[in-house]
Amino acid sequence: MLHQLVTSKTRLRLIVKFFLFEEETYLRRIVREFNDSANAIRVELKRLSDMELITGRPVQNRRYYKVNKDHYMYEDMNRLVRNYVQWDQMQELLAETKWQKVYMASEEQPPHGLEYIVEVKESSQYAGKQVLLGESIKVNFVPPDTIRSMAQTLIMVHRFDLGRANIRPQLS
Incomplete structure (x- = not known):
């Protein structure tokens, strides 16, 4: 929407x-x-x-x-954007993995083309896996080398901060 x-x-x-x-x-x-x-x-x-x-x-x-x-x-815009990109569900998925950065692939027809790219270590059990978030958002777990070779435009939307114990962004 x-x-x-x-x-x-x-x-x-x-x-x-x-x-x-x-x-x-x-x-x-x-x-x-x-x-x-x-x-x-x-x-x-x-x-x-x-x-x-x-x-x-x-x-x-x-x-x-x-x-x-x-x-x-x-507050309203924050909720609208997070709902649009299914951010709460994405945070639950991220809580299960060891990740470094989260990108959103820039597509012409969101939300049908909306896709998350999650940077994980090459040795991660999630490397190379793809899951579906909701009905239409793909989440791809890829190592850094794959990210560097991707042709599509990636927009960084989250970076893991080693200093924070809680990775979930809070609504202010």
Whole structure:
């Protein structure tokens, strides 16, 4: 449903990225990650900033962006995005594995083409396995070498933080 409300593919990818991976990032990093034009991303970052869903702050010659947790719609948007990508079910699956990074494959027709790529060690019992999350979301467990050779655009949505005991992102 979210992909029907947000018709810009770039804006949808940015919304998902900012709400799932709540770290600051800057334009060039997003351009590399999304494999999209800087202008298209800049336009959508401006739109999201104008709506105050994200905030930006200058640091030297870069502008860093992050989700605005003080926005009056933050809680609702957070729930909507997490429901759209079945994040709670994904977290349950991740709790069973030793993983390093989680990516979302960028597809033209979400949610039917929505796919998670979970980076695991080569020696992991999950390496090379695929499971279905819900009715339509594929989850592929792959070693780092496979990720580097993938042709599709991958959007990082979560990274394991060795300093945290709890991997489940909390709704603020």
